[in-house]
Amino acid sequence: MSKQKRDAEATKAKIIENSMMLFSKNGFDATTVDEIANVSDVNKALIYYYFKNKAGLYEIVMNEVLSAIYTKVIEANKICKSPIDELEAFIKTYADFANKQPYFPALLLRELSDNGAHIPQMMFSSMRRLFKLLSEILQRGEKEGIFNNVIPMVIHFMIIGTVNLLVTTAPLRKKAAQMTDEINTCSDCPMDEISDYIFKKIKIMLEVK
Amino acid sequence: MSKQKRDAEATKAKIIENSMMLFSKNGFDATTVDEIANVSDVNKALIYYYFKNKAGLYEIVMNEVLSAIYTKVIEANKICKSPIDELEAFIKTYADFANKQPYFPALLLRELSDNGAHIPQMMFSSMRRLFKLLSEILQRGEKEGIFNNVIPMVIHFMIIGTVNLLVTTAPLRKKAAQMTDEINTCSDCPMDEISDYIFKKIKIMLEVK
DNA sequence: TAATTAACTAACTAGTTAGTTAATTATATA
DNA sequence: TATATAATTAACTAACTAGTTAGTTAATTA
Numbered sequence: 503m504s505k506q507k508r509d510a511e512a513t514k515a516k517i518i519e520n521s522m523m524l525f526s527k528n529g530f531d532a533t534t535v536d537e538i539a540n541v542s543d544v545n546k547a548l549i550y551y552y553f554k555n556k557a558g559l560y561e562i563v564m565n566e567v568l569s570a571i572y573t574k575v576i577e578a579n580k581i582c583k584s585p586i587d588e589l590e591a592f593i594k595t596y597a598d599f600a601n602k603q604p605y606f607p608a609l610l611l612r613e614l615s616d617n618g619a620h621i622p623q624m625m626f627s628s629m630r631r632l633f634k635l636l637s638e639i640l641q642r643g644e645k646e647g648i649f650n651n652v653i654p655m656v657i658h659f660m661i662i663g664t665v666n667l668l669v670t671t672a673p674l675r676k677k678a679a680q681m682t683d684e685i686n687t688c689s690d691c692p693m694d695e696i697s698d699y700i701f702k703k704i705k706i707m708l709e710v711k
Numbered sequence: 712m713s714k715q716k717r718d719a720e721a722t723k724a725k726i727i728e729n730s731m732m733l734f735s736k737n738g739f740d741a742t743t744v745d746e747i748a749n750v751s752d753v754n755k756a757l758i759y760y761y762f763k764n765k766a767g768l769y770e771i772v773m774n775e776v777l778s779a780i781y782t783k784v785i786e787a788n789k790i791c792k793s794p795i796d797e798l799e800a801f802i803k804t805y806a807d808f809a810n811k812q813p814y815f816p817a818l819l820l821r822e823l824s825d826n827g828a829h830i831p832q833m834m835f836s837s838m839r840r841l842f843k844l845l846s847e848i849l850q851r852g853e854k855e856g857i858f859n860n861v862i863p864m865v866i867h868f869m870i871i872g873t874v875n876l877l878v879t880t881a882p883l884r885k886k887a888a889q890m891t892d893e894i895n896t897c898s899d900c901p902m903d904e905i906s907d908y909i910f911k912k913i914k915i916m917l918e919v920k
Numbered sequence: 921t922a923a924t925t926a927a928c929t930a931a932c933t934a935g936t937t938a939g940t941t942a943a944t945t946a947t948a949t950a
Numbered sequence: 951t952a953t954a955t956a957a958t959t960a961a962c963t964a965a966c967t968a969g970t971t972a973g974t975t976a977a978t979t980a
Contacts, residue, residue: 616817696865
């Protein structure tokens with residue numbers, strides 16, 4: 503392997519990586535193409551050479567992230583023996599991913615609160631795949647008499663919503679913890695303890711007594 | 712009452728009202744001061760005459776919204792007899808407000824996913840008041856032996872997160888319902904039925920068996 | 921090694937946006 | 951009724967930003 507001065511794939515990957523970081527941190531509008539170029543140490547025009555435009559780059563970034571999480575969730579799902587196992591895997595895999603890729607929940611929340619202004623179609627179907635998986639787990643559980651009174655859409659948002667808020671507010675909560683003594687903002691609970699708590703609570707909530 | 716050509720208070724209120732609508736719909740960055748001025752039928756400079764700058768206007772708008780919701784929740788809380796009543800009132804009042812003021816959840820999500828970039832301090836303390844109230848309800852319930860194994864921060868985000876996602880995705884879900892037959896996105900469940908479901912499920916989740 | 925292509929850049933354009941200035945109009949008050 | 955003051959505007963600027971163009975340099979191939 504010769505050390506190359508030019509490596510298109512690596513450059514492209516670098517641009518995507520930095521875009522992901524910046525879009526997640528600052529959102530679509532507040533991220534400038536100039537900024538992406540500077541951070542990535544490439545000329546701005548190169549971004550237009552590789553990607554159609556800013557929205558096109560954004561779409562690729564989102565696609566990459568959403569595919570990654572879907573793959574992980576599916577992977578974790580494969581080795582499960584029961585709907586309860588599957589529910590646990592779903593929650594913990596999602597939480598773990600969101601925690602390790604902490605920009606992702608912010609991106610997702612922002613995009614949802616924009617009504618998918620920037621990437622309507624793709625976003626949409628990616629999120630649907632994830633929801634469909636959980637939906638099937640819950641309905642299977644209900645058929646088997648393990649769960650009862652399930653509204654999958656609400657349970658899905660309960661999981662996604664809770665995890666996303668916990669991850670996105672983590673820095674804010676850390677700051678709050680230093681300021682006040684009275685309120686416990688859970689600022690040093692590790693994510694795997696929290697996700698275990700969420701799973702156990704949702705299990706209680708759904709299980710037939 | 713004479714019909715005036717000039718009414719500073721009314722003009723100011725009009726600007727705030729339209730700002731709230733636009734900021735909520737499009738976020739801070741994507742809302743332009745020109746747009747606010749046009750919609751409000753005033754000259755842009757008037758906005759700078761009344762408000763320090765764009766961020767100052769945004770802060771006032773946010774303050775107004777957050778105070779309104781806090782007032783409603785406190786009001787509903789007053790007539791409650793038990794922690795379970797209080798929990799029910801908290802969830803349903805918040806959900807009702809979010810549903811009637813459907814831009815608010817989007818604003819909140821966006822602001823949280825920005826780490827409070829635009830209005831750090833005020834936003835912060837407004838959200839804390841709301842959390843403190845729920846926190847006290849839950850801890851009182853735990854002391855009275857009604858609830859068990861409560862982590863208020865997680866329960867708070869479970870409520871806020873679920874409601875916010877349901878409200879912000881409502882138009883998206885409606886669109887999805889037309890496209891596919893297989894997945895039930897809860898697109899025509901009325902909010903008060905959903906908030907009742909959320910309350911009942913969270914009650915089960917927290918109550919001592 | 922010459923020709924061709926792929927990777928990359930400097931410098932620009934056209935359009936947008938927050939914020940300002942200096943002037944104008946309406947209203948209250950002396 | 952004159953005048954001060956509060957409300958409002960037209961017209962501007964400085965800074966920024968998405969996207970383009972015309973060109974350069976490195977790598978590949980004939």
